[in-house]
Amino acid sequence: MASKMVIQQPRPLVVSAASDQWTTSICECDNVNECCFSVWCFPCFACITARDHGECLCLPLLDSCGCIPPVTLAMRVSTRKRYGITDSICNDCVYTYFCGPCSWCQIRREMKARLTPITLFNNRPT
Numbered sequence: 861m862a863s864k865m866v867i868q869q870p871r872p873l874v875v876s877a878a879s880d881q882w883t884t885s886i887c888e889c890d891n892v893n894e895c896c897f898s899v900w901c902f903p904c905f906a907c908i909t910a911r912d913h914g915e916c917l918c919l920p921l922l923d924s925c926g927c928i929p930p931v932t933l934a935m936r937v938s939t940r941k942r943y944g945i946t947d948s949i950c951n952d953c954v955y956t957y958f959c960g961p962c963s964w965c966q967i968r969r970e971m972k973a974r975l976t977p978i979t980l981f982n983n984r985p986t
Contacts, residue, residue, distance in 0.1 A: 886955055909964055
């Protein structure tokens with residue numbers, strides 16, 4: 861007579877650092893090289909960030925079209941919607957008007973923070 865044995869495989873537990881807030885403040889600089897790059901060669905930095913976001917490489921070059929840079933504003937709103945960040949369009953307008961390079965740096969930091977690999981843990985009974 862054969863007996864049946866049931867073996868249950870451990871299921872992975874996904875741990876994610878999702879939040880409804882920006883991971884860094886507007887003036888927080890965690891990478892001095894990127895901050896300096898954004899200040900000294902802002903058009904290049906903005907174009908690279910837009911490309912990494914999935915937009916046209918030359919899109920930020922259209923920012924000279926208005927009082928509030930429209931592409932920077934659109935990128936902030938797009939980043940907020942993509943990652944579920946709760947903020948207001950009023951804050952986006954203020955940041956893009958007064959702190960364009962800092963705003964692009966914050967977008968870049970957010971993309972890096974949200975695209976980190978997900979850690980998997982095995983759920984094993986002890």
